Amino acid sequence: MRRSPWIPIFVLLAIGLYFAPREGGRAIDFNLNLNPLPQLESSLKLPADVETLFKKSRPATIRVEQVGNDGSQSIGTGFFIDSKGTFLTAYHVIEDGGHVNVTTLSGMRFTANVVGFDVARDIAVLKANVRGTVPFLPVARNEPALRSPILAIGNSHEQFLQPRLGRVLQYDARAYKFDFPQGTVMTSAPLAPGDSGGPIINTAGEAVGVVSYIQLANSDLTPLANSDDVQTVASFAVPVTRDDEIFNAVLNGEKRDVPVMGVTESNHAELYDVEGAVIGNVTPSGPADRAGLRAERFLPRRDAGGELTRRFSADVIVAVNGERVRDFNDMAFKIRSQRIGDTVTLTVMREGKQIDVAVKLAARKALEN
Incomplete structure (x- = not known):
């Protein structure tokens, strides 16, 4: 008797449903991303207080993937700012259009939609299509003090949500290229491509900035938009605070072009x-x-x-x-x-x-x- 060809198909469907996401959200809809999930890696050796801050903050950070209409793909970082899946990232991470997908620390994947952005400031607010609640980072009321320690979390060097430590070096930094954000916070955190859009976190566990670009050893600036290995001299983040006018405008859906x-x-x-x-x-x-x-x-x-x-x-x-x-x-x-x-x-x-x-x-x- 000939075996029915539908049996293995039903088996595969059953396996797929069993392993389907249960945290909620649409698992990438039809803009399928066939890249494997990033592997969790052991973190750097951190001081005890920083390790505690990292473990507390890491679940609120995400890997952001943009799949362009031409099939191109870019990877950056973002972080939830409320329990409903609203997150912040750098505008240049998602500016090319197409589909945006995010991956959480637990390995869940969701599609996301743009809420608002400010091109000159290089920030964007998106909403991940989650059900239920997600961990998030509160946005600080004030900027961090000069020389204070900060923690960044990002996805550079093909790592997944790893810590980068540094200190605040300067406020109101001016980029010498017209298409880079002005008035940023300069830090010593050793950031690299893949970290764009990630959080700068103060010692209280609050987000105080969004990673935007870096200065290389040859003094060039780069918006962290490629995968080349780099030697970072300084990194720059767009400051965000709860009372910031532009941040709140973008959060409320404004889309500010240049x-x-x-x-x-x-x-x-x-x-x-x-x-x-x-x-x-x-x-x-x-x-x-x-x-x-x-x-x-x-x-x-x-x-x-x-x-x-x-x-x-x-x-x-x-x-x-x-x-x-x-x-x-x-x-x-x-x-x-x-x-x-x-x-x-x-x-x-x-x-x-x-x-x-x-x-x-x-x-x-x-x-x-």
């Missing part, structure tokens, strides 16, 4: 003998394009021997609202200080002539859609 005009920097800026922001590309139908700014192009010319060659030609922004611009980074800082919908007046050098161009700024996401 103003842009739709230009990128030329790769040949050093060839132009002028101080200012040399424009490389202009986004089609974006604010700069509609205002008449020109992308970099090649123009024909004849050299001294009469041979026909080409030269670069680009619009160079030398002032924003009358304020001089040193380079593209300086120009972008000035644009980000405006609001979406504002109209700025650019002073532009074009083929040796100075012109004024009015540009109405748009939200960054509007240009990407």
